Amino acid sequence: MNLAYRDIRHNLGRFLLTCFGLSLLLGVVLSMIGIYRGLVEDALTLVRTPAVDVWVVESGTRGPFAESSRIPGDTREAIARLQGVSAAGSVTYQSAETRHGSEKLRLYVVGYEPGRPGGPDRIAGGRPIGRSHYEMVADKRTGLSTGSRVELGRDTFTVVGLTDDQVSSGGDPVIYITLKDSQQLQFELAPPAARREIARGSSPGDTDTINAVIARVSPNVSPESVAEAARRWKHLAAMSQAEQERILTRSVVERARKQIGLFTALLLIVSAVIIALILYTMTMDKLREIATLKLIGAPDRTIVGLILQQALAMGTIGFGFGALLITSIKDYFPRRVVLLPEDGLALAAAVILVCVLSSALGVRLALKVDPATALGG
Amino acid sequence: MSNPDSETPLVQVRNVSKHFGDGDTRVDALRDVSLEVHPGEVVALLGPSGSGKTTLLNVIGCILEPSTGWLSLDGEVVYDGRWLRSDLRKLRLEKVGFIFQFHNLLPFLDSTDNVAVVLSLAGFGKDESKRRAIELLDYLEVGHRKNAMPANLSGGEAQRVAIARALANRPRIILADEPTAALDSERAGIVMDLLRKVAVEQEAAILAVTHDEKIFDRFDRIFHLRDGRLDDQNT
Incomplete structure (x- = not known):
């Protein structure tokens, strides 16, 4: 009983x-x-999505997530030529805020070169970016759908594809745009500021700047050896994927x-x-x-x-x-x-x-x- | 009624004393108490509050260890300066049935299972326990309430189920604490008749603590306790 x-x-x-x-x-x-x-x-999503082995950033920083990092846009070519590198891509990362309808949207903008590492790993709906300007792939958490039009900076972008579960460490949904668009968004001066720079006799500024270069290495090549080679350029720092993940979990969200x-x-x-x-x-x-x-x-x-x-x-x-x-x-x-x-x-x-x-x-x-x-x- | 002189007593208490505390705080609850109860006898323990009735019942029920004395239950010496068995609960299960003032049925078991639980504890199988429980309930004329929960039983019915539980493992000693206190005269009479029937038919000894004057005439003998001593005037 x-x-x-x-x-x-x-x-x-x-x-x-x-x-x-x-x-x-x-x-x-x-x-x-x-x-x-x-x-x-x-x-870890952002850092794992490109599926790369080496991160090259500005010397003396632990960027691009833990600290700000700015390096010349042509760094990618230099890294791509290193022994053992199979693919390299330039990337930018920035936060942005815009509106869609009556909704305020906080976004994490990733700029990448289509066809190179740095873009979304999987498209859940629509298509990847096909044009060099004003197209974006947005995460579903933005609430956007394909065909939606969103203003970013001074330009209007069309959502052509959707991703799943792509968010930043702060929880903001990620959107992907081309590197050129992201450089304009991040580094181009507003027209009044640009006019003032020209009036002062200086250049309105070179926008060919990126936050990091990411590289995949060939099988049987140690990422550390590629990072070591990249560090020989005094203006660059390099770290392996594991180091980058450690920085994110032990520093950014610690x-x-x-x-x-x-x-x-x-x-x-x-x-x-x-x-x-x-x-x-x-x-x-x-x-x-x-x-x-x-x-x-x-x-x-x-x-x-x-x-x-x-x-x-x-x-x-x-x-x-x-x-x-x-x-x-x-x-x-x-x-x-x-x-x-x-x-x-x-x-x-x-x-x-x-x-x-x-x-x-x-x-x-x-x-x-x-x-x-x-x-x- | 039995013949006390011709049979071995089921309950033998010899020179049992029980005190609580020491020194200034010492309370002598029982002083050199001796008594015997024979098979078929229904006896009462009477006395004012604090006279030691419940203490004596607890000692005989192997719930409370005496300070000194000797105790035998159903022919087995269970206390002689110390308990002679280590598992007193098993001893109670085998030899003693308890009936309480407020029946104390387990509220989450129906009548049958309240009786069967004792048989289950004694090692009987589920079906056998149920069968014997229902037989007992029928014997005590409360079989028609075998599926009722305690909350749905009247006072008399609940007490009869409690008696069935006390008899379940066929103990030969039944200890009852104010078994009729919560019942009216008619139901008290029925319960006492049942206890008499059990004592006679099962050759059991029934020892009841009571204050209930309306049932005094139902007992074979009455022991009077006063200040922990048995009166010489036991009737």
């Missing part, structure tokens, strides 16, 4: 309500883990990552305390029944089983509801929530462990109950 099941069935509404409350709490814990993963994933990590840990502790209190209260409610069971001869294992099984049922149902809830609403979060199976399993294991440990309080209480309590008097 399973007493835990019978007791749950007897107070089913209250038990399910408790499980629901716990599921909301565990859902929040799971979503925080998902947000944490999403933050790291978002930060503080946010720690903040979310700490908050997640705190939530787990709060969950553990709440689970312990719930189990303790559930046991308190049953003290007379437990005393009666002891009096009629129930061994300790029956009492422990009653409490432990209810604790595990509550943890399992609470986690199940929570996971289901977050899985079904995660796409409505403003930032990406990445739910990895291993994270879910780890949290489930943690919840089970917390339930077992928390039930120790209730078990201790139950084992101390004097069977004479059932007799009263």
Whole structure:
């Protein structure tokens, strides 16, 4: 006879309500883990999308994401000629804000040379950029669709293709435009400023500047050897893909990552305390029944089983509801929530462990109950 | 009624004392108490509040360890200066049935399972436990309420289910704490008749703590406790 099941069935509404409350709490814990993963994933998306091995940036910087980096536009040709480089591309990165209809759009603009590394890795709808000017590929999170027209700087761009899950480390959706367009957007002076420069007798400025050159190396060639070769130019710095990823996760999103990590840990502790209190209260409610069971001869294992099984049922149902809830609403979060199976399993294991440990309080209480309590008097 | 002189007592209490605390705070709850209850007997423990009735019941029920004395249940010496069995719960399961003032049925089990739970604890299979539980409920004339939850039983019905639970593992000693206190006269009479029936038919010894004057005439003997001592005037 399973007493835990019978007791749950007897107070089913209250038990399910408790499980629901716990599921909301565990859902929040799971979503925080998902947000944490999403933050790291978002930060790495931009750096992984071009699928390159070496990043060449301005000397003395750790650009182009952690720090500003400006290098001459012809650097790409020099890097492409290095031994072992199979492909190289120039790229620019900048934030921009515009409006589409009544909506304000914050965008992260990537300029690249079509046909070279740096563009979107996969087009989810429409086509890649085919013209040299005023076309863009936008991430679906912008809310734009193919054919939409968006003003950027002094020009109007047409969305020709769409991507999935391309966002910056700040969570802004990414758009891709040609390098020429992005250079104009980033470096060209506004007409009044350009006229003033001409009036002063200076050039309005060379816009052939880029933020980085990215390069793929041939198989069996070490990216480090290519980076080393690039560093011989004193105005350049170079790093491998792994170094660039480390900079992003250990520098650019480090503080946010720690903040979310700490908050997640705190939530787990709060969950553990709440689970312990719930189990303790559930046991308190049953003290007379437990005393009666002891009096009629129930061994300790029956009492422990009653409490432990209810604790595990509550943890399992609470986690199940929570996971289901977050899985079904995660796409409505403003930032990406990445739910990895291993994270879910780890949290489930943690919840089970917390339930077992928390039930120790209730078990201790139950084992101390004097069977004479059932007799009263 | 049994013949106390011709049979081995089911309950033998010899020179049992129990005190709580020491020094200035010492309270002597039982002082040198001795009594015997034979098979088929229904006896009452009477006394004012604080006289030691419940303490004596707890000692006989192996819930409370005496300070000194000797105790035998159903022919087995269970206490002689110390408990002679390590697993007292198993001892209770085998030898003693309890009936409470407020029935103390498990609220999450129906009548049948409240009785079957004892059999289940004693190692009977599920079907056998259910079958015997229903037999007992029928025997106590409450079989028609076998599927009812305790909250839906009347006071008399609940107490009869509680008696069925106390009898489930066929203990020969039934300890009852104010078994009729929550019942009216008619239902109290029915419960006492049932206890008498059990004592006679199952050759059990029934020891009840009570204040209920309306059932005094239903007992074979009455032990009076005062300040932890049994009166000489036991009737």
